[in-house]
Amino acid sequence: MLLSLSTWCDVEAYLQRSRSILLPIGSMEQHGPTGLIGTDAICPQVIAEAAAANNPDILVGPTFSVGCAQHHLGFPGSMTLRPSTMIAAIADWCASLRRHGFERIYWINGHGGNIATIAAAFAEVYAERSLSGPNSNIAALSMRQRNWWELPGVMSTCQRLHPKHEGSHATASEVAVTYAAYPEQVRNLVLDPKVAPNGGFTDAEDYRGRFADGRIGSDPTQATVAAGEEIIAVAAKALREDFLAFAAAKA
Amino acid sequence: MLLSLSTWCDVEAYLQRSRSILLPIGSMEQHGPTGLIGTDAICPQVIAEAAAANNPDILVGPTFSVGCAQHHLGFPGSMTLRPSTMIAAIADWCASLRRHGFERIYWINGHGGNIATIAAAFAEVYAERSLSGPNSNIAALSMRQRNWWELPGVMSTCQRLHPKHEGSHATASEVAVTYAAYPEQVRNLVLDPKVAPNGGFTDAEDYRGRFADGRIGSDPTQATVAAGEEIIAVAAKALREDFLAFAAAKA
């Protein structure tokens, strides 16, 4: 069940069944010469929609599509929020949902660079209630973030599919997921070097200086539609179970 | 050409052809018992994607999907940003795009409640450069916002299709556009009253007190997939022309 494709009456009925919602959160940033700029938003959205398919107890909210990607700004098309802006936006989303009676929010994340700021945003939201004292009139929220590649069974699937050169940015697996979602976007290019270098980075200029085509440690030319479909299936099943367990924690 | 489905190399090549980008901006808010919560994001996105189809000179960025909808919070599922948050987020999007050499940003808007805050955000972005003086090292940006229903030919089409009770929220036409985009979401309900009341409003409690099922002035049961397809076609053609004229203003 997708919030975007629901009426308010649908949501009113859903709230009788569940007080939890699933929100994909990603980024709009370069993923090397063969990866799509939307990769980190597409992956969690596709997996969330697959997890929710035909399940009236999983409501998927809109995708938070532009995240923290300042380090990718050396490559055309990358977009970022400042972390302070992202915290404010996440807080507004949470306050909106809390207003309707949602008590549990599960963020399925597609971008490593978001992890810290999402966690900081959780603390910002919790702090509002914590500072207002034990008799606060602000309703309690409980939040979880999970990276899709860390869902049970996903990493082992990725490693089986791409035992070498999975990498850490523009990975073979995430590119495969986007190819499965958009088969017409498969890019057949020869990359040079075939496997990208590894390492750390600071800001956009530093990043571009270290990683000439944007990839880190990966050979995404391994990515196939079939591999992507397999990863989606594994991840969707794991997400479905994890979300429902999360939702059940407070009935 | 969609930013989300492009590589950074694609965008680098695009910037050789054009310094303009098209961004859909909407809202996640109730649209009555037969309208989808995502209506105001779906409409500009669908029209923008239709406008850009098969045209290498129109790059469509991600949809800014949650906007200013505080007045709809009395209905489950509606989400809002505070205007100050929305201004900060729009400013970050603009700064990201300016960094790559984009000079012109066209926001195609789907929600009346966004208009003021988008305009305020433009002034916030311009003010940064205006305050830094005539020798500013901040590159100039030029921005336009346009509501899709105000594109040339659209309003007359809507009026021809729905000569009565188009309304001003959860309109027959916007619901039709979403039905054309998602035919499986057509809701066949009898609404009571058939035509919603008109009037002004302030905050969410006030709004809900005045408009019992969320609609304002409309009878969206008139909406059909066929009508939606016609509106999309007219709007997409008008948007294509308007965007290209905007993009051509500074070659």
Add this chain to the structure above:
Amino acid sequence: MLLSLSTWCDVEAYLQRSRSILLPIGSMEQHGPTGLIGTDAICPQVIAEAAAANNPDILVGPTFSVGCAQHHLGFPGSMTLRPSTMIAAIADWCASLRRHGFERIYWINGHGGNIATIAAAFAEVYAERSLSGPNSNIAALSMRQRNWWELPGVMSTCQRLHPKHEGSHATASEVAVTYAAYPEQVRNLVLDPKVAPNGGFTDAEDYRGRFADGRIGSDPTQATVAAGEEIIAVAAKALREDFLAFAAAKA
């Protein structure tokens, strides 16, 4: 009755009669070679004071004198707030008045560039209550903004007085209103060109490049004290009626 010239006891008594207040809001920005920098603050203040004269049921608050005028910063003396600052300031003014039991705030505006940010500020104020839920302990506020030139009868008067070249910035009518308020400030200059060009604009550098002496579309040399007095009379009468109707809406 002017807030600035009242005691707190006067306001306490006023609140027994009315829960509404009238606030002029303007700008400090260039108005061409013959117009005053304070024009957009002077016009709504003069009209508001005339509307309130001898009427114990109209309380006029202080003039919000510096608004959104980033586009005029290419001309010496122009001042601006960033929209985000203006929203914060309007929110503080509203919170102060709400604290005393004011329930309805009518902003009489003198500057087109303020319209969007005032509307965004309204949404910011409303959002605070909307997000806090149906049992909010924040009192409800109801706000209206009206441009003085759009009050009933004003535009037709202006058109009768200046059938040609009224223009859209540094208009003959607004300059006339300031001349009526400050007859010693009448500037008799020959302008070249007599009628300023029309068009759009973005930031301060862009504006100055397009409009060499600051005017848009106007020939303000038509302005006379007599015309200004007539406009003030018409506008004050219309504002008085509109404000009292607004105030009566919730007794």
Add this chain to the structure above:
Amino acid sequence: MLLSLSTWCDVEAYLQRSRSILLPIGSMEQHGPTGLIGTDAICPQVIAEAAAANNPDILVGPTFSVGCAQHHLGFPGSMTLRPSTMIAAIADWCASLRRHGFERIYWINGHGGNIATIAAAFAEVYAERSLSGPNSNIAALSMRQRNWWELPGVMSTCQRLHPKHEGSHATASEVAVTYAAYPEQVRNLVLDPKVAPNGGFTDAEDYRGRFADGRIGSDPTQATVAAGEEIIAVAAKALREDFLAFAAAKA
């Protein structure tokens, strides 16, 4: 010379003579049963305008009329900015003026409660340049704030006129200045107690609990139009000299 009543051409010419500007800054807050809510804005504005009269080398900007008055909110009609809002607004005013080439800004203050926040705002403005390093491309500003009652000769005049019970809020002298400016506003009331109590305070509830009618330590029934005129004359002369010395410091 008043900015509000000048054209941009006037200001352009002024900047050839001087890089300094004089800004009155006050508050909108209760001043007891006989004092006006606008007292703290009226006093510095009247004195500044008298100081600038017939002097082409003193430009008076708009009055910053609503300041820091949270402690007065227990009395109807009082208005406040939060200090953080006030700092942002002062910073925007300063940035606007710096853009035109103003190098020195003199704030003539009418409200004790503003002193700290004005000083903090100065530090905020200076910090922007200090943090950007010795080769900053931000132009230098030099600012001064002065309370009108601390100008040379003023305090001794006030003490001579009101040797007893001048007080510290709703003082006989500040009320006298407003009566001189608005003789029709003289309030002839018997106050009980005749002399208000003294003491400290924290927030609005605390203040109202300590000072029943809003005054602190004063007997403002001593205030006369004649005394106000004398104070204005002394203060205006002192301000004129102090401003011109300030302006001359950097020629």
Add this chain to the structure above:
Amino acid sequence: MLLSLSTWCDVEAYLQRSRSILLPIGSMEQHGPTGLIGTDAICPQVIAEAAAANNPDILVGPTFSVGCAQHHLGFPGSMTLRPSTMIAAIADWCASLRRHGFERIYWINGHGGNIATIAAAFAEVYAERSLSGPNSNIAALSMRQRNWWELPGVMSTCQRLHPKHEGSHATASEVAVTYAAYPEQVRNLVLDPKVAPNGGFTDAEDYRGRFADGRIGSDPTQATVAAGEEIIAVAAKALREDFLAFAAAKA
């Protein structure tokens, strides 16, 4: 009793005895060639710890160590918060303490440049409650700031110890206090000029241009460990009495 060296159970017990807390607040900024960068944090901390020694009714919180020092940034090692950041941080500290039932917060300050921003922060904290009205659910706080050199008996001691050239920045007395606290840090240097110049300043570049080695008006080579010990003893005794009187004001 130091908060840092207490357990939460210790604080729980303390709150049965007292609702007040003592917080040292300082700065990290140059103090001339013989003064330590931490001087303004060390002085109030040392004095507060001495005041609290062996007294179970004085709880000393953590030192707020980086304050408002933008004007010192021309000298290596100086650090600053922007005033707006400092206000936000002080507000968070206060909200945390209020949450536990603290009702009175005494800030013992070591830096003149902090005074205004601390006072503005108090107004920011008070404003939150003042704006929420007489039935606010925010608990009342009462705050005081005191500069250590203005505690009863301290200034006269300093003047007796250093009758000449005490100065106003990098003073003989504050340097003496730090030498008493860290005798191994005594710097025996010949300064040229022996006595630093006096004067005002704006930003960092301006300050460095006026005060070549960072001192203002002082000859800190007079500072001795013995003098510092004497000052600490006098100040600690005065602070102990002042804090306990403050704490007793509301039992």
Add this chain to the structure above:
Amino acid sequence: MLLSLSTWCDVEAYLQRSRSILLPIGSMEQHGPTGLIGTDAICPQVIAEAAAANNPDILVGPTFSVGCAQHHLGFPGSMTLRPSTMIAAIADWCASLRRHGFERIYWINGHGGNIATIAAAFAEVYAERSLSGPNSNIAALSMRQRNWWELPGVMSTCQRLHPKHEGSHATASEVAVTYAAYPEQVRNLVLDPKVAPNGGFTDAEDYRGRFADGRIGSDPTQATVAAGEEIIAVAAKALREDFLAFAAAKA
């Protein structure tokens, strides 16, 4: 070398040797009935000072002592910054240091709850430069954060010393470090239960409900001064090496 105990001349000389600085960052929060509220600030500070002892190439800045601890506010004495405030403060610290020519900042962290917000603050700082483009006039910074317990060799030492019930909050090892630093603060109490429960948490009310005395998973009664000294020695050595390697990365 400690910044607090250095003169600006000392720092000027240091900058000839190194462009790096070491900053301890902690928290002020409950650590169970036997742990000190300052634990998370004390640990990194003690370790940093030990690492820098007798080494002129390691400059230790002030301890950032109050961090993100909203979840501990159910226990008296705990203090927190909101993450947005903490980001602003860290950004100001970084901007101050960058102004002097520091290029590399190493944050040695003592609190798990800070990790996310520190990382978000890094992104905030980097984003400023990344958004300003490849020709930015903002100097580059490179930052690292490291938790002291994750320095090479530390975790294995802790596990050897406390093979069971180390726990994750109020751990035996961190309590031991504070006991080594403040032997007079050793608390000999019997805790019930001896080993605290494990689990997750959200806000302060939730945390207090799950962890009755504040500990998570630990038995800190194992802590001894001797164990603390051993941990400090191991950690200080590892930090010294890691910092110098970090500092050497860009000579």
